[in-house]
Amino acid sequence: MKIKIIALGKIKEKFLKDGIDEFLKRLTPYAGLEIIELSPVEIRDENLIQKALDEEGEKILTHIKPQTYVITLEIQGKMLSSEDFAQKIQTLTNEGISEIAFVIGSSYGISKKVSKRADFTLSISKMTFLHQFARLLLVEQIYRAFKIIKCETYHK
Numbered sequence: 001m002k003i004k005i006i007a008l009g010k011i012k013e014k015f016l017k018d019g020i021d022e023f024l025k026r027l028t029p030y031a032g033l034e035i036i037e038l039s040p041v042e043i044r045d046e047n048l049i050q051k052a053l054d055e056e057g058e059k060i061l062t063h064i065k066p067q068t069y070v071i072t073l074e075i076q077g078k079m080l081s082s083e084d085f086a087q088k089i090q091t092l093t094n095e096g097i098s099e100i101a102f103v104i105g106s107s108y109g110i111s112k113k114v115s116k117r118a119d120f121t122l123s124i125s126k127m128t129f130l131h132q133f134a135r136l137l138l139v140e141q142i143y144r145a146f147k148i149i150k151c152e153t154y155h156k
Contacts, residue, residue: 001093003033003142006063007104007135008040008056016132023139030146033139036063040106049108057111064101070118072103072110073134077121085141086148088120104134 011017020035027033038059041052064070069092080088092100102122103114115121124137147154 001031002099003031004101006036006060006101008038008106010037011132016136019136020139023143027143053111057114060114068099068101069097070101071120071122072118074121077123079123082144086145089145090149104131
C-alpha cells in the first residue's frame with residue numbers, strides 16, 4: 001500500500017521532525033509513506049479566507065489521482081479508535097485500494113472542493129492541535145494501525 005500525507009505548511013520544530021522521521025522509518029516494512037508539503041496561501045484579509053482555501057484546494061487536488069482513496073482530517077470528521085482505524089486500513093486493502101491520501105489543511109481548514117473529493121472524513125480529536133502535531137499524531141496512528149493489522153506488539 002502507498003500512503004500520502006498532503007499537508008499545508010512545513011514542520012519547523014526539530015522535535016516534531018524527529019518524531020515524524022522515526023515513525024516514517026518504522027513504517028518502512030509495512031507501507032510506503034510520502035509526505036507532500038504545500039505552501040499555505042498567506043491571508044492578509046479575513047474576507048479572503050474562502051479564496052485562499054480554494055487556492056490551497058486546487059494545489060492539494062493536483063496531488064490526488066482519480067483512483068486514490070482520500071481521507072481528509074477535519075474537525076467534524078468521524079473519530080475512530082486505533083483498532084477501528086486499523087480495521088479501516090485493512091478493509092481498504094482488502095477492497096484493492098492501493099493508494100490512500102490523507103489531507104491536512106491549513107489553520108483555516110480545507111476547501112469545500114477537497115472535502116467533496118474525500119471518501120472519508122476523519123477527526124483526530126475534539127481538541128484543537130497545531131497542524132504540525134496533527135501530522136505527527138497521524139503518522140504514529142498509521143504505524144500503530146499496521147502493528148495492529150499484523151498482530152504485533154506495540155499498540156497496547
